[in-house]
Amino acid sequence: MTETLTYRLPWQSSSVYPGAHPGQMIGAGQLFKRHEPLIASPDPRRIDLRASVLDPFSGYRVRVYQQQSSVNVYLLADMSASMAYADKQQTLIRFLLTAAKSAFGYGDKFGFIGCTERIEHRWLLPACQSLGRVSALAKQLEGLTFTGSAKGLQNAVAYLPAERSLVFLLSDCHFPLPQLRALLGSLQAHDVIPLVLWNQDEYAALPNWGLIAFQDMENHATRTLFMRPALRQKIIAVYRQRQHDLKHLFRAFGSEPLFITERYSTQTINRYLQQRVA
Incomplete structure (x- = not known):
C-alpha cells in the first residue's frame, strides 16, 4: 500500500481551481479575507450589517473569504x-x-x-x-x-x-x-x-x-x-x-x-x- 505525503504550502497558490491549499482567490472558504462592496461581490447572504452601518458612503459591505486552491x-x-x-x-x-x-x-x-x-x-x-x-x-x-x-x-x-x-x-x-x-x-x-x-x-x-x-x-x-x-x-x-x-x-x-x-x-x-x- 502506497503511503501519503502530507505536504503543505508556505505560500498562497494563484490557481483559480479549488483545492486544499491557501489561495489568493476569494470564494468558498472559512478564512475571512476582507470586506467588499455588495456590487463587487453580489451575495446578500454575506452582508455584514455592522460594517455596512460604519461605511462612510452608506453602502452595503459584504464579507469575502479566502478560497482553498490547488497547485x-x-x-x-x-x-x-x-x-x-x-x-x-x-x-x-x-x-x-x-x-x-x-x-x-x-x-x-x-x-x-x-x-x-x-x-x-x-x-x-x-x-x-x-x-x-x-x-x-x-x-x-x-x-x-x-x-x-x-x-x-x-x-x-x-x-x-x-x-x-x-x-x-x-x-x-x-x-x-x-x-x-x-x-x-x-x-x-x-x-x-x-x-x-x-x-x-x-x-x-x-x-x-x-x-x-x-x-x-x-x-x-x-x-x-x-x-x-x-x-x-x-x-x-x-x-x-x-x-x-x-x-x-x-x-x-x-x-x-x-x-x-x-x-x-x-x-x-x-x-x-x-x-x-x-
Missing part, C-alpha cells in the same frame, strides 16, 4: 548513470508513485520531468490527474537502464508552467556545483524541495585495508586504490564537505535539502515536510 506538483528527476547505483532507481520509482497519489488525494495535478543528457519526450508527463499514466510511466522506468549525465536538468524549467509550482528535485547531486547553481537559479519562480539520494555504501562502508576498484558510472573510468585507514577517513571527509557545500548552496536559494542516506521512508520525508512550514 501543480512536479517531480524533477535525475536519471543519470549514478542514479542507477544500489537502490536509487527503485527509490525514484517509489517516490514517483507516492508523490502522484498524494497529489491526486489533495486535488492537485502531478507532472514528471526525467533528465539525462537531454530531456526526452518519453520521460515527460505534463501535469495531470491520471493515475494510469503515472503507473505506466513507473513501469517504463523499471525496465530502463540509467546512463549518461544529468545535463538535461538545465533545460527543465522550459517544461514547467509559468505559475508557481511545487517541485520535488530528486537527485544524488553528483555533478559540478556551478551546474546545480544554474539549475536552482532557473527554478527560482517555483517552490523547490531538494531530496538528495546518497547511499552510505558509496563512502561509509569502505574497508580500512585492501584493494578497491572505483568506477565512474557516467564515463566508466576505473581507478584502483589501496585502501588504508587514512585514505578511508579522507574519502569520508570529502563526502562530508560535499554535503556541507550542497546545503550551503541550496540554502542560498531558500531551500533546505533532505539527504536520504538510508532506506526510503515516507515518514522521514513527511517529518521534513512538516518542518518546512513549522
